[in-house]
Every structure is written in C-alpha cells, then in structure tokens.
Amino acid sequence: MQETQINGESLDIVSENVSKLKDLFPEIVTEDKIDFDKLKEVLGKYTEEDNERYNFTWKGKSTASRLAQSPSTGTLRPCKEESKNWDTTENLYIEGDNLEVLKLLQKGYYEKIKMIYIDPPYNTGKNFVYADNYQDNLKNYLDMTNQFDEEGNRISNITESDGRRHTKWINMIYPRLSLARNLLAPNGVIFISIDDNEVENLRKICDEIFGEENRLDRGSIIWINKGSTKGFNKIVKNHEYILGYAKNSKLVESLYGVNNPEKMDFIQERLQIKRSPKNPPAKVKFPKGLKIEGHENIKFENVIGNGTNRIDIISGDLEFKNGVLINDVVLEASFPYKNQMIDFFSKIGTEEKTYDYKGQEWVEVYFTSTGVPYFKKLRKYKIISSILENVSNSGYNDLKKLDMENVFDNPKPVKLIKILIDYFTTKEDIILDFFLGSGTTIHSSLELSTKNKRIFIGIQYPENIYENDKNNEPSIKFLKNINKPLNISEICKERIRRAGDKVASEMNQNGQVSLDKNTKNNLDTGFKVFKLDSSNLSKWDPEYDNIEQTLLDSVKNIVPGRNQLDLIYEIMLKYGIDLTLPLEEYQIKDKTVFSIGFGALMVCLEDNMTSEMATEIIKLKDGLSPEVMRVVFKDNGFASDSDKTNIKETLKINGIDEFVTI
Numbered sequence: 001m002q003e004t005q006i007n008g009e010s011l012d013i014v015s016e017n018v019s020k021l022k023d024l025f026p027e028i029v030t031e032d033k034i035d036f037d038k039l040k041e042v043l044g045k046y047t048e049e050d051n052e053r054y055n056f057t058w059k060g061k062s063t064a065s066r067l068a069q070s071p072s073t074g075t076l077r078p079c080k081e082e083s084k085n086w087d088t089t090e091n092l093y094i095e096g097d098n099l100e101v102l103k104l105l106q107k108g109y110y111e112k113i114k115m116i117y118i119d120p121p122y123n124t125g126k127n128f129v130y131a132d133n134y135q136d137n138l139k140n141y142l143d144m145t146n147q148f149d150e151e152g153n154r155i156s157n158i159t160e161s162d163g164r165r166h167t168k169w170i171n172m173i174y175p176r177l178s179l180a181r182n183l184l185a186p187n188g189v190i191f192i193s194i195d196d197n198e199v200e201n202l203r204k205i206c207d208e209i210f211g212e213e214n215r216l217d218r219g220s221i222i223w224i225n226k227g228s229t230k231g232f233n234k235i236v237k238n239h240e241y242i243l244g245y246a247k248n249s250k251l252v253e254s255l256y257g258v259n260n261p262e263k264m265d266f267i268q269e270r271l272q273i274k275r276s277p278k279n280p281p282a283k284v285k286f287p288k289g290l291k292i293e294g295h296e297n298i299k300f301e302n303v304i305g306n307g308t309n310r311i312d313i314i315s316g317d318l319e320f321k322n323g324v325l326i327n328d329v330v331l332e333a334s335f336p337y338k339n340q341m342i343d344f345f346s347k348i349g350t351e352e353k354t355y356d357y358k359g360q361e362w363v364e365v366y367f368t369s370t371g372v373p374y375f376k377k378l379r380k381y382k383i384i385s386s387i388l389e390n391v392s393n394s395g396y397n398d399l400k401k402l403d404m405e406n407v408f409d410n411p412k413p414v415k416l417i418k419i420l421i422d423y424f425t426t427k428e429d430i431i432l433d434f435f436l437g438s439g440t441t442i443h444s445s446l447e448l449s450t451k452n453k454r455i456f457i458g459i460q461y462p463e464n465i466y467e468n469d470k471n472n473e474p475s476i477k478f479l480k481n482i483n484k485p486l487n488i489s490e491i492c493k494e495r496i497r498r499a500g501d502k503v504a505s506e507m508n509q510n511g512q513v514s515l516d517k518n519t520k521n522n523l524d525t526g527f528k529v530f531k532l533d534s535s536n537l538s539k540w541d542p543e544y545d546n547i548e549q550t551l552l553d554s555v556k557n558i559v560p561g562r563n564q565l566d567l568i569y570e571i572m573l574k575y576g577i578d579l580t581l582p583l584e585e586y587q588i589k590d591k592t593v594f595s596i597g598f599g600a601l602m603v604c605l606e607d608n609m610t611s612e613m614a615t616e617i618i619k620l621k622d623g624l625s626p627e628v629m630r631v632v633f634k635d636n637g638f639a640s641d642s643d644k645t646n647i648k649e650t651l652k653i654n655g656i657d658e659f660v661t662i
C-alpha cells in the first residue's frame, strides 16, 4: 500500500495547471516540463507572434501573479470559543489576510462558491490596504497584525500622495481575484463594489481574469447611493459601481433562463384579483391553451368567488381538459395590470411569448385549482443596471438596529446586497465575501435564509479601528455591553451573532418557527470561527534564529502548543475536506480516534500505537461503512516500526488503501 505524507502546504496551483495542460495536450509535457515550441505548433494560427498587442500591464504584474500561485504554508486554527453553534453550523468565519486564506481554501472549495461579493478598499488614500510581502506573506501577516512598523507608523496604508498608489492597489487586488476565480462554481458569479478611484483599473483586471465575454450583461451596476446633492460648478457624485462577472456567462444565462424550474419556483408570484376604486372590474379574454395547476379535468361555474374577489364568466366555458383550457373565455373581474395581461395574451401563439413590464419579464399565466380567486403569474426577474437605493444612512441604520451604530464607517446597505444574493443564489448555495468589513454580506444572507438557507464563508482581517489617523491611536469605540475596544474582525463577528439572533427571534415572533418545521431546522445562524496561523507541522515553519531547536521540534513534527483539533482541521484543509463536516470522537482504550464525514477520514494522533489499533479501526469501518476510508496517523506515533508495518498491512487487507502520516 502506498503511504502518503501530508505536508504543511496548500494546493500547488501551478502543478495543477500543468496537469490540466497535460490532459489537453499530452504531447507538450515531458517529465512535468512544458515544451513551448511544441505548444506553439499545436496552437498553430492561434499563437500571438506580435509584440505590440492590446494588453493591460503595470509594474509588478508578474510578481503579483506568482504570488497568487505560490502555495501557502499557513493553516486555519479552529476557535470554538468565538464561534456560534459550533457543532451544527455549516457557515465559516475566517480571520486573517484574505490572500493566504484564499490559497488555503483552493483545495476544499474549488468551484464550490455560487456567489462572491466583495467590497475592497476603494483606494481613497485613506483606507486600509494590506501590504503583501512577497518573501513570506504569512510571517508578514503574523508580524503585522498590530500594524505598526518599528517607528510606530502604520505600514499598511496607501496615502493619497503615494506616487504609486494605483500600482500598489492593483498589485493587491490582482492575485486575490485570480484565486477567487478558481473558487467560483461553473455557474458562479462575482460582484465587486468600487468607486471612480479604481473602476477603470478594476474593469481591465477583471476582463483579464474572468474574460470580457463573461461580464454580466456587458456592463456594471450603478448604485445611486445618495439623493441629489447641491452643487454649482462641480459635478456632484451620487453613485458607485458594482462590477459583475460570471465564471461562464453562458451557464448563468441558462440558469436564469425561462425554462429553469429551479428559478421558476423562486420567482413565481400570485397575481391577486381585488376590487378597489383603483381597480374597477374589466373584461379580459383568456385564450385557449392556458394551463391549470392541480387539476387535469374540471369545469367551473359561471360565477367564481365573491366579494372583492368575484369573477364572472362572460363568454365561453372555463373548462380544462388534460390540464389546459379548451376554448377562449372572457372573464370579468378586477385584474391588476389588465392592459399588460391583454398585451401578454395577444402574444400567445406567436414566437415571442413573454411580456416585459418595468424590466420584469412575464412568461406564463396559470389558473389555480381553487375556483380561481387568483391567477398565478410566472415571471423572470431582471436586475436593472442602475439601482436607486437612496440610502446614505441605510447601512448605518442596519447596524443601529443591532445596537451597533458608529462602529464602522460606510457599511453597505443590507437591502442592496440582498438584491444580488436573492437573484443569483438559491437554496444551499455558498456565498463568499473576503473583504467582509462589518459583515453586511452575511447579515443579508441571514435575512434571506428564512426563505432559502444559504451557506456563508466570510474572511476579514483583524484590523484595528483608528479614531484619529494622525496619532495612530487605536479606536476607543466601545460597544454596549462590551467593555473593550474591538478590531474590525471582532465587530464583524458580534454583528453576525446579533443579526442571526434577530432573524431567529423575528421568525419566532411571526410564529413561523412552529408553522414551518423545515425552515426552523434549516435556519443556521451559527458560524465556525477559524484563524489564520502558521502550519501546525513544524518543518514548514522553521525558526531560523534557533535552528537547533527547530530540528529537535521537527523530530516531534508538531509545533508546540498546538492541539489535536488544530491538527485535524489542518489535515481536513489540506485534504480539501469541508471544514464544517461533522467530527466524531471515539475512545479506543486510552486513545482518541476522530472520524470525519462519517468515516471518510479517520485520524489518530496518539503516541505508542500498537498493531491492535488496526483491528479497532476495522471495527469502526464496519459500523460506519463509508464508501472509502482514509486513515491518518502521526509519523512518529507508532510503538515500533513493526507495529507500523502491521497496522498498514491489516488496514490494506481490510480494504483501506490510503494510509497517511503527518
């Protein structure tokens, strides 16, 4: 049996890409090296020979690209005490620099994210932009979390007067976006908020990374965020942008296309019949062929319903056979949108069977089975490219409702982000935000999850808040009931806790919890907190000043101070296993064995393991019966070499082929 050794590195993206090239063009790869002349031959007329070509470039581009591709030597350490509902939640909150974290998520979340929304620093010259270190970005993060250099200056800011401020910002965003693309599902989408400082650069970078053909509807969303502002000889700005890209725009088209039952379900709406002074009774001809739900064959009386819902059949029969109306029928009732309906029906039988009303496309009209006080309206939503959300204070108010006003500058409005999430995601989809700030994206997702549960992953740097930038004074903004200044990550966690509680209690008040057991069971307002740190495996974190100790430690292999749980999550991360999968603990004699994903991965990190352990693991395998089982031990955890060999052999004979050591 093959023995694999887990190392402390995340996915090697370059080698993954080489194997993809190898699959496409086996002839160009010899001994894992690419023969570029052969590749040119294979690509023939599609090779670019001209040095002068359309290209967006800047100083540092190739280094930034390499930075994205170099593996991370970090890990994510679980932090149960800051989490909410650790044992049951599927949501993740990760504290750390998003570049390193995105690298660590490459394996487990490759093509799994349905929607990314980010709101990076706009490069106004005042906001925080994390300075990557090309030599050792992880160490840099760990050193920098207090954000001061030796002279006490903030190292992480780009200032207005910085001659290279665009270059610095581009070098920051480029590797992050290229890593983010890998995580998007084939039908996934990304939205990025930005203002005029960097919109042109961001557009060009996104065209390069996601492909111009994948711009969502060829444009961006303009978010009109302030009411008119007085101004005489100057253009007064009241908007920002949200750039949208798909991983593959063709797949997104089909996902939201008319015939997609998944999306239909989400968008169906009933069109009520209601008499009111605004809505007097009117006659509408319903053409034969319309469908009815819930019945195959039925004939209705001449008068249906009563009071404000009354419908009179004026001519023809309201009769359905095999689920469709057998003849034209004229009904009199108080139809909202009467003219639109007439227009819609006039198109039935023609090629174009949709009706566009204020950007909402109707695609079908149904009768219901109950004697029809309602008609069902199916429509395909479209998002209009300018969102007028007059909300200078809306984001502020969202926080205020949670008793958290004045803790974060310019949070995005929940209402705005909900529009995007509601449209582009559905049940069980994963949403990622890696510039989380105060956590608006998660708050929005939680509010929507009473309808359809979404799963979130959020990443945020533990940035201190500065009350007074000039003096580099840490913030003294206190939250009610919390008697210490919080960094942004702590503020964000607190907001998600409060937002989740609010959503759950509102559901309770509305009685929904008891009415809808499913929703209650599915509502997940918890989150597992993980924090970026150096690997738990010591050989990946040598201490150069104390190499002797490092060597001694590396025999032990595990960094002092780290516990079994730290290691287990590192193994899951590097194996690409979902960090929220259930973890069960079994006690076998005096040793603990962890089962992840119902036996898909068994981990035992004890010392002095003897061959008996194999027999016990086989018993567990029989009980759990996973499709495949992998078993992980500590390399130096065996009582003797022969115990190791015996364990390996027994496992092999019993169908466990993957034996892993760390």
Ligand SMILES: C[S@@+](CC[C@H](N)C(=O)[O-])C[C@H]1O[C@@H](n2cnc3c(N)ncnc32)[C@H](O)[C@@H]1O
Pocket: 096, 097, 098, 099, 119, 120, 121, 122, 128, 129, 130, 395, 408, 410, 411, 412, 413, 434, 435, 436, 437, 438, 439, 440, 441, 459, 460, 461, 463, 488
């Ligand atoms: C504009 S704010 C996001 C605001 C958010 N949309 C809201 O409504 O609260 C950007 C956030 O990204 C964070 N950030 C900047 N660089 C980061 C990095 N390298 N890793 C993680 N977070 C980062 C900053 O701390 C800041 O809070």
